Amino acid sequence: MNLKQYVITFVIVVFAFAKAYAQETLSEVLPKEEAVSLMLENNFGIQLANNQVAISENNTSILNADYLPTISGNAGANFDRTTSNTDFGGATDQEGNPRPDIEIEGAETTRYNASINLDYTLFDGLGRYYNYKQLKEQYNLTQLQARETIENTMLQLFSVYYEVARLKENVIILEGALQVSKDRAVRAQYQFDYGQANKLQILNAKVDITTDSINVLNARQSLRNAQRDLNVVLNRDLEKTFLADTTVSFVNALVIDSHIEQAMQNNVTLLQSEQDIIISDYQIKSARALFLPTIGLTGSYGWNQSNNPASAFFPSTTSTSNSLAAGASLRWNIFDGGRSIVALKNAKIFRQSQELVKEQLQQQVQRDIANAKGDYKNALTIYDLQTQNVKTNEDNFKRSQERLKLGQITSVEFRQAQLNLLNAQVTKNAAKYTAKLAELQLLQLTGQLLNVAF
Template sequence: MKNLRNCKKRNYMQTLIFFLFLTSGVVAQKLTKQEAIRLTLENNFGILIATNDIQIASNNKNILNSGYLPNVTGDAAAVYNRDNIEAQFANGETNILNGAESDRYNAAVNLNYTLFDGLGRWYNYKRLKEQYNLTELQARETIENTILQLFTVYFEIARLTENVAILKETLQISEERITRSNYQFEYGQNTKLDVLNAQVDVANDSINLINTKQLLVNTKRDLNLIVNNDLTKTFEVDTTINFVNRLQIDGFLEKSFENNVRILRNQSNIKINEYDLKVSKSGYLPTIGLTGTYGWNKNNNNAAAFLATLTSDGLSASVNLSWNLFDGGRTITEIKNAKIALETQEIQQEQLEQEVKRDIANALGNYENRLKVYEIQQQNVVTNQNNFERSKERFNLGQITSIEFRQAQINLIQAQTNKTLAKYDAKLAELQLLQLTGQLLNIEF
């Protein structure tokens, strides 16, 4: 009876501590999928760097970097002379000037403008615009990879959260079993071995729960790093999963080549190589330039000069043509290399298309397979739940041993955790398929 009272007292204290924990603990804020995406887009280091790259590319494609605007320079100078001069004239007279002073001033505004450079400037300008498009595609690829990384961690947190709930329930059942075993032992309905077995199971369930909780805390830190949050920030995640309609996925598959970011990026590289080739060919054509100058000059001469002061200003302009008839073969070599680079890029395009076809086929197969596994695991949980309930009734009636009851409990735990794993595996497989079809950023999470 003394052991029975101690058992009741221990259960009462556990219940009290659990209640105090619930009432005094701070409820963690829920981090929805949409909020996680928003934080990632705003704060993720990789995305911030990609955004800066876009700004640089935007600056480069600006008219100020195109070469279409003229160069305007300003020049100014001032010269001061102090000379000792001995001037001998034709009539034999000699004039000596000591410390004769003179000064000169001039200023000019110069304009240089290339009227025609063999269209090299035009194609280079188009190349810069295409380089901007390529940078945007690279940033999009960075965002897609980051979002996929985000949800890989997010769904892992959701899976561990569900596992913690499963293990808590398991631990509660095992603790109830200890209480029942103690009652039965006090009344001589079982042996001490049944009590010890129940205690061992509680210890194992407690260890599993502790380890899973720690893994959950560590994974939350990983997510805080992705969204650039305080690493100690705690939160809960949304464990609901909605799959995209299969008809919608079929539509995405039909236009996958039009939207796949890797294919689009390589197509952009092909255009850039085409412009490089045209820029190289512009070396065969002449360059026509315009030069203009407006200048002002003033000379204050010394006494030995014929004119004491001379001031002038005026405008001059010229058009010049330069044609590099032969540059030692540099232009020919550049054109040959540009053609080879373009051909290489086109070969890579063919290779990339084959790789994307394979990746999409594999991703689609994985997605369909994991959906089937998830359906099977859902049914498996129902079966094991029914089996556990029946085993629990029979155990309470003394019709099965504690070992048989524990096995039914373990089977249920495995079925529940396998179902949770299958659910998030299927969703991640779907996201990978959507990324390959270029639709990852166009769906509702």
């Protein structure tokens, strides 16, 4: 096999392998909206957060607020079997004869009782009212915590989703570079056959084909790994293949500025802090309720039956009774050793701590927003610069192609122009998704991540 046949065979084999590999990984495009829907439905973290919301919602029920009375039922049964002997100690009857002993064997006594009791707290210093309010606010806090989980998971989703998109575009770019190297190898072989080039150009092209083929294979493997990462976030079959939507659009700058202006009212971390303060206010009121009396109502209905056997002096009897009782009680814990006073003081201190936490978070959020805004603008500028850089390198590459055909530059110089274009395209590709992720992080800080289209 001569050199020309070897090169052509090598190119065909590499191309066939690359085509077969591509066919394995091709699949339908997973739209962003569908990815978000799958995340909300299947992600483990979001499911756990939703369960916490459901528990908190159950806790806000009136069944958990001590507003309803407690009703209890009691019942019992007793059985007694007794053998007795009564000795009169020499006593005589009316006729003067000694009285005989009286022996009762197996005397059975049975007793039955049943009752139903009702207790109701009419007034407890408004403690249960404020506890119920706390449960309501705790439910709102749990919803905010679930929202934060969703926002963090969505950032994770798009971080991986855009990584899949970036790697897919990289594969396309690298495949284009591989095709250019293949075409150069064929052209170099023809030039060699007609005495217009030496073997060095053919060997250089062959080396470049090998390098580009390896780059394509590595990029495809990275893409496959990223697809598995996204399947983990979506909680679906790890081997399911798909393509990501590579279309990226940015939110209008005026809209971004409007979101930033309202960030302190919409940031989920600050909203949780405000909710903690509301809950601590009710904790103070609940502590104050300990200083007030408690008024309660009680009621009961009972039934009793007793079956008594005959004794030495009395015949057998059966007694049945029914009782109905109602009452009211007042309990005022005038002094409990100071525990109520300490509880109230601690509740007030905790309220002050929550205010300090809120102020600290406000400062941190303002800093994070300022940093995120700067990072976003910087990322957009870099993306614009890289876009211009690609255009410049494309022009340089096209001219290098023409000069290579005319023999005015070497294959090494052409390869350098090709690599420059390749690097510029890959860098621009990364800059695009870096800018989009920076935008999403900024939107999360402003509390608008769940309110924008992707």
